[in-house]
Amino acid sequence: MIKDKLNIPLDFLYTKTPSLIGVDICSSSIKIVELSESTKKNSYVLERYAIEPLPINAVSDGNVNDMEAASECMRRAWKRMGTRIKKISLALPAAAVISKKIFLPSGLNEKDMEHQVEAEANQYIPFAIDEVNLDFQVLGPAPSNSAEVEILLAASRNVNVEDRVAVAEVAGLKVVVMDVEHYAAEMAFEQIRMQLPGGALDQCVALVDIGAHVMNVNILHNGQSVYMRDQQMGGEQLTQHIQSTFGLSTEEAETGKINGGLPENYESDVLIPFRESLADEVYRAMQLFFTSTQFNEISYIVLAGGSAALPNLGDAVATRTQVKTLIANPFAQMTLSERIKKRQLQIDAPALMIACGLAMRRFDPS
Ligand SMILES: Nc1ncnc2c1ncn2[C@@H]1O[C@H](COP(=O)(O)OP(=O)(O)OP(=O)(O)O)[C@@H](O)[C@H]1O
Ligand SMILES: [Mg+2]
Secondary structure: OHHHHOOOOOOOOOOOOOOOEEEEEOOOEEEEEEEEEOOOOOOEEEEEEEEEEOOOOOEEOOEEOOHHHHHHHHHHHHHHHOOOOOEEEEEEOHHHEEEEEEEEEOOOOHHHHHHHHHHHHHHHOOOOHHHEEEEEEEEEEEOOEEEEEEEEEEEEEHHHHHHHHHHHHHOOOEEEEEEEHHHHHHHHHHHHHOOOHHHHOOOEEEEEEEOOOEEEEEEEEOOEEEEEEEEEOOHHHHHHHHHHHHOOOHHHHHHHHHHOOOOOOHHHHHHHHHHHHHHHHHHHHHHHHHHHOOOOOOOEEEEEOHHHHOOOHHHHHHHHHOOEEEEOOOOOOOEEOOOOOHHHHHHHHHHHHHHHHHHHHHOOOO
């Protein structure tokens, strides 16, 4: 493989790797999930997970700004997990990855295919080929020409990959898979799709991830993404409102938001208006989706990300959009190890979609 030439693990599209844990480096925290295979077919056990907060700005917009702080955080999260597994899967943000479907003649041997992929990639990637990590997967025969195969190509600049690998190495962990965040979320989404009537076959489901800074709307049809939109909006805005309204420090505002204890008018003056603005944004994203695609119905909205834990957000979104709304729990169908605190997991689960999808890279999906 092309990636063998590089000294960096790259595996956007590969399907199975032995013992590993999923590590999500996001802007507010580092999250780790460990799954194992259950005795039940196609079912998993949630063995452990950890969410360790990151210092402000250590990671922003998908870039690691403070390698030392990020490594330290990853090491702490790993220690808290109490796992022995040191092999990890990581993901790059979508913005750091260029993916493209291309067509090549069928029947090429592996070497020729690599050469051709490299040549094709040169046309699409705005960087020198030796500056990028490249991976590809043969999807199958081309739909319109049986003499060709369809290939999914994924590439990212080496620096994007190297920074993340370095964070892990300093934390004492070894990266064996490098995935893409929305692919990982889509993998975990399959666990949620199983919970919907009829697996939501031939229906559109909006997966709305509301994190600290970004709201990502990913609309899926039979598990395939058909529309994606990012909006600069998230829980951090609410924390800032709390801070300015009640004259609190960032830490006090964040703790108050999550654990309660804020003044009485918090709900009416701060929480409800924020919740409404999130619901409005989801509604707007849906309208944009309808006007820019051939679809005209969304059957379910699944809320994910840390901010999905905001009280009654599901109801607010359902009322505004008139679409059935549920809170993401990719572990709902899984067996939970005795170590897992069920009530805490209920709160944390929506924020663990990417880490869960990354942990699933341990298994063969077939
Ligand atoms: N129990 C809770 N109630 C309300 N908000 C919460 C709760 N737990 C976490 N949050 C909020 O969720 C946000 C973090 O969510 P998440 O971990 O999904 O973000 P992230 O992935 O780091 O951010 P982004 O995706 O924007 O880069 C923070 O704003 C945090 O305050
Ligand atoms: Mg996030």
